[in-house]
Amino acid sequence: MLEVALNEYLDACQGFQIANPNSISEAHELIDVIPSTITPECLANEYTRITLLEKKIQRTKAVLEISRNRASVITPVDSLPAEVLIHILRLVAESESCELDPWSPGYGGLPKYPVLLTHVCTRWRRIIIDIPLFWSHIDAIPLMHTDERIRNRTQTFVARAGHSTLDIHITTPYPTDEDWEAAGLSRFLVPLVPRMRSLNLEIIIDENVEDYEVESPTRNFCASILSVCFGPGCVPGTLTRFQLRVDTLVACLFLEGVGNVRHDDYLFLDVPAQHLEDIWQHITVLRLKALFPFWSSTAYSGLVELRLDGRSYLGGTPISEHQFANILSSSPRLRVMIIDLPITPAITPYSPVLLADLDTLVLQSRATRANSLEHIIRLLIPGPKPLHATIDCKAWSLVEEDNVTETAKFFSRSNITTLHLLGAGNVSRLIGSVSTIQALALTISTREDVESLLAGEKPSNLYLQRLHILNRSRFEFGINVLSQLVKIYAPLQLLLRGPYHITRGEVHLTRADEIQQELSNLGCSTEVLLLALPDFKHEPLLLI
Numbered sequence: 438m439l440e441v442a443l444n445e446y447l448d449a450c451q452g453f454q455i456a457n458p459n460s461i462s463e464a465h466e467l468i469d470v471i472p473s474t475i476t477p478e479c480l481a482n483e484y485t486r487i488t489l490l491e492k493k494i495q496r497t498k499a500v501l502e503i504s505r506n507r508a509s510v511i512t513p514v515d516s517l518p519a520e521v522l523i524h525i526l527r528l529v530a531e532s533e534s535c536e537l538d539p540w541s542p543g544y545g546g547l548p549k550y551p552v553l554l555t556h557v558c559t560r561w562r563r564i565i566i567d568i569p570l571f572w573s574h575i576d577a578i579p580l581m582h583t584d585e586r587i588r589n590r591t592q593t594f595v596a597r598a599g600h601s602t603l604d605i606h607i608t609t610p611y612p613t614d615e616d617w618e619a620a621g622l623s624r625f626l627v628p629l630v631p632r633m634r635s636l637n638l639e640i641i642i643d644e645n646v647e648d649y650e651v652e653s654p655t656r657n658f659c660a661s662i663l664s665v666c667f668g669p670g671c672v673p674g675t676l677t678r679f680q681l682r683v684d685t686l687v688a689c690l691f692l693e694g695v696g697n698v699r700h701d702d703y704l705f706l707d708v709p710a711q712h713l714e715d716i717w718q719h720i721t722v723l724r725l726k727a728l729f730p731f732w733s734s735t736a737y738s739g740l741v742e743l744r745l746d747g748r749s750y751l752g753g754t755p756i757s758e759h760q761f762a763n764i765l766s767s768s769p770r771l772r773v774m775i776i777d778l779p780i781t782p783a784i785t786p787y788s789p790v791l792l793a794d795l796d797t798l799v800l801q802s803r804a805t806r807a808n809s810l811e812h813i814i815r816l817l818i819p820g821p822k823p824l825h826a827t828i829d830c831k832a833w834s835l836v837e838e839d840n841v842t843e844t845a846k847f848f849s850r851s852n853i854t855t856l857h858l859l860g861a862g863n864v865s866r867l868i869g870s871v872s873t874i875q876a877l878a879l880t881i882s883t884r885e886d887v888e889s890l891l892a893g894e895k896p897s898n899l900y901l902q903r904l905h906i907l908n909r910s911r912f913e914f915g916i917n918v919l920s921q922l923v924k925i926y927a928p929l930q931l932l933l934r935g936p937y938h939i940t941r942g943e944v945h946l947t948r949a950d951e952i953q954q955e956l957s958n959l960g961c962s963t964e965v966l967l968l969a970l971p972d973f974k975h976e977p978l979l980l981i
Contacts, residue, residue, distance in 0.1 A: 515560065523564060526554055530571060547590055548576075569601035575629065576606050579658075582621030595629065602634035602675065607662060609640055619661040626662070630670035635678030635722075638662060656704060659683060659728075663692070664707040673715040679736075680724040682746075690754050692730050704728055732760040738767035741794070747778025747803055758783040758812050765790040765816060777801035780809040793820030799827040814847040823854040823873075830860040845870065857905070860886065865893030872898035877926065878905035887918060895925045904928035907970060908935035916941045916952070920959040927963075931956075934968045 514522065530550040551571045555562040565571050572594045581587040595603075605626070609618075640659055663681075683689070693703045694710035706713065717736035726746035730736040737743070743764070747754040758780055765771070772794045800813060810828075828844075848871045857878035858864060868874060877899075881887060904926050914937055923931060933939070939946040946952045953965040 515558075519564065522561075523568065526551070526561070526565060527570070530554065547586065552590075566597060569597065569599045572597035573601050573634075574604045574606065576608070577622060577625060578607070579609055579618035579622050581625070582618070591625075601632070603629055603632045604635045604637070604678075605629065605633050605666070606637045607639070609658065619658050623661060623665045626665050627670060630666055630668065631672055631675070633666065633671065633676050635680075636666050636676060637678075637680040638666075639680075639682045641682060641684050655684065656689060660704055660706055663704075667706060667708045667713055667716055669712075671712075671716055674719045676716055677720055678722040679717075679720050680722075681728055682724075682726040683728045689728050692728060727754070729754065732756055732764070737764040739770070740768040741770055742773040743768065743771060744773075744775040745778050746775075746801075755779045755781050757781045758787060758816070761813070762787040762790065762816055765792065770794050773797040775799040775801070776813065777803045779803050780812045782812045786812075786815060789816050789818045791818045791820065794822060795819045795824060796822050797825050800829065802829045811843045815843050817847065819851045821852055824851050825855040826851075826853050827857040827878075828859070830858055864890060865896055868899060869894070869896045870898060871896075872900070874899060875901065876903040876905065877901055877928075878907060880907040880909070881912065882908065882910060883912075887914075887922075890925070891918070891921055893925070895927075899926065901926055901928040903930045903932060905932045905934055906937075908937055909970065911936045911938065913938040913940060915939075916946065916955045917959070919952075920956055920961050923956060923961040923963055930964045930966060932966045932968055935970045 514525075517525070533548050533550045551565050555565050575591060575594055575598070577591060578587065581591055607622070638659070640655055689702060689704040691700075691703045692706060692713070693700065694706050694708045694713045696710040697703075699705065713730070714735050717730060717734060718738060720736055721740055722742040723736060723740055724742070724744040726744075727748060729745070745756075747756075756778055761780060769790065769792060771792050774792075774795065774797070776799070795817070798817075798819075800810065803809070810830075845867055848867060852873050853871060854873055855876040855878075856868070856874050857880070858867075859880040864879070868877070879886075879890065881890075904923070906922070912935075916939060919939060933952075939952050941955055946955060949965045949967045952967075953963070956963060956965065
């Protein structure tokens with residue numbers, strides 16, 4: 438069809454030349470070959486149209502290329518370029534949990550990848566074994582000292598990683614005072630520490646354990662392992678990622694080194710305090726739960742990701758507004774910030790900090806209770822990048838007028854494109870003036886949450902592509918109530934996540950197409966999807 442139209446158009450243009458082929462070589466004679474009904478202005482306009490049509494053809498070509506790439510043509514995996522195949526194999530290998538937890542009732546044995554992939558074919562085996570990247574993640578647990586299978590697996594990974602830098606992941610659910618646990622693991626770690634690119638230490642006490650005497654051995658184990666990992670063998674500049682998750686039963690607040698004033702509720706590391714600072718100042722990704730470097734530490738400078746979880750046996754680790762402002766000023770290139778600890782407000786507010794690269798912000802319950810939320814967000818000025826935000830506003834924190842005012846101001850000065858709110862109070866006031874939100878997620882747990890949402894006015898500037906409604910408990914939704922929510926927020930897609938019961942009278946609607954049809958009958962035009970809740974084990978708040 439396009440070819441026919443172009444041929445006809447070309448014939449018409451060539452007709453001008455055919456009328457006098459000997460005269461068109463000179464511009465001033467062109468008028469002689471053009472019919473009197475075609476003016477020079479018409480030709481000029483036609484030339485402009487051709488240029489525009491040329492651009493449209495180029496766009497059409499691009500669309501066709503995308504469609505061709507999405508075509509359901511099966512490409513043999515062996516025909517893929519090596520770099521593409523390597524990327525796919527990495528995604529497969531990293532999709533499996535790497536936890537080594539033989540004590541857990543649900544333990545499924547040693548992780549299968551990437552070893553299993555080496556048995557598929559000769560090419561895959563050669564690629565995977567020859568690339569250290571597949572083997573540089575080293576999982577270590579105290580039991581490897583006595584379990585031959587785990588020890589052999591770990592030693593194989595170390596050997597195949599060659600001389601590359603390493604990601605060390607240490608886990609234990611129940612440290613004891615047995616010397617072989619910390620000492621045996623320390624001997625294994627010592628030669629690897631100089632190559633350590635990232636360190637992830639998780640000491641999470643098994644929830645089925647009721648022996649509350651685990652606090653002392655846990656402290657000793659953690660101090661011993663960290664003293665080795667941050668000891669003389671650790672070269673400043675090599676380690677750039679540090680994650681420390683310690684169980685809430687451990688009664689510690691901060692990490693201190695040799696030369697610091699000793700405190701009973703701090704974890705002492707047998708490492709000079711200055712050496713710790715020299716190591717920590719090169720870290721760019723910092724994820725901490727319950728135990729922290731001092732708030733004045735260089736560990737908080739130059740970060741691109743910061744996670745602070747203050748839950749602990751001591752009731753939570755607070756940070757002053759002054760200390761938090763200094764951390765933000767020391768890391769202006771932050772991209773990810775997840776905060777779950779209370780803020781002690783300053784008498785005089787501090788100047789807000791521009792975070793030009795911030796794209797992910799999560800404020801969990803301890804950061805939003807009382808007046809903490811107000812004092813956190815008034816310090817933040819996000820840049821122009823799209824911002825994905827999650828705010829736990831359950832209970833009463835967003836009922837406070839100051840919190841509502843400061844939060845609304847923050848939303849209005851941010852380019853928030855995805856927003857997840859836990860709790861439904863004052864939602865319409867918070868987002869009423871925001872026009873950038875494309876995806877909104879609401880966690881609804883009680884009928885009061887629903888009533889609060891229905892009581893709000895329709896946000897005038899909100900044009901949602903997706904509305905996520907999440908529920909962690911079995912909650913019944915009448916289709917009429919659901920339709921009211923859809924009419925308020927008018928999303929193109931409605932995603933119901935969790936164990937919802939959607940009803941029409943006594944009838945339970947269990948399929949997405951049934952719910953979509955019922956909503957359509959009630960005047961709501963939206964696509965409905967039913968999805969499971971995400972895994973909240975390690976990420977308690979959804980990032981969409």
